[in-house]
Amino acid sequence: MNMITINENLCKGCNLCTEFCKRKVYEQPEKMDSKGVRVPVPVNEEECTKCGLCTLMCPDQAITVDEKIKAEDSTESEDSTEAKDKTEAKDRVESKDKTKADENLKMDEKDES
Ligand code: SF4
Numbered sequence: 001m002n003m004i005t006i007n008e009n010l011c012k013g014c015n016l017c018t019e020f021c022k023r024k025v026y027e028q029p030e031k032m033d034s035k036g037v038r039v040p041v042p043v044n045e046e047e048c049t050k051c052g053l054c055t056l057m058c059p060d061q062a063i064t065v066d067e068k069i070k071a072e073d074s075t076e077s078e079d080s081t082e083a084k085d086k087t088e089a090k091d092r093v094e095s096k097d098k099t100k101a102d103e104n105l106k107m108d109e110k111d112e113s
């Protein structure tokens with residue numbers, strides 16, 4: 001049973017999931033599908049730590065990482081890697097948000113002057 005599922009009807013082939021997954025789980029195929037989209041393929045599912053970063057980054061909510069399979073498969077050492085990856089994923093999203101907030105603040109300050 002596949003742990004990672006990409007909804008081909010939603011995926012636009014932006015490749016963000018492939019770029020952001022540091023475990024190199026995804027690969028972009030050379031060939032496009034019938035709609036001209038290169039839907040990434042989770043070729044290294046066994047490397048996935050279920051950090052959730054790909055699902056957070058996907059602008060089309062096309063990715064599902066099966067949490068149930070995760071619980072069954074997890075070993076102790078994988079759990080600690082997963083926790084670390086989750087923290088890093090959260091930090092990256094938060095730092096992205098902070099950058100946006102800083103930019104907004106700068107723009108507000110500019111507007112006021
Ligand atoms: S959940 Fe994390 S490790 Fe798994 S494919 Fe997505 S980004 Fe990669």
Ligand code: SF4
Pocket residue numbers: 006010011012013014015016017018039040057058059060061062063
């Ligand atoms: S991030 Fe989402 S839309 Fe972009 S290639 Fe990956 S699955 Fe497709």
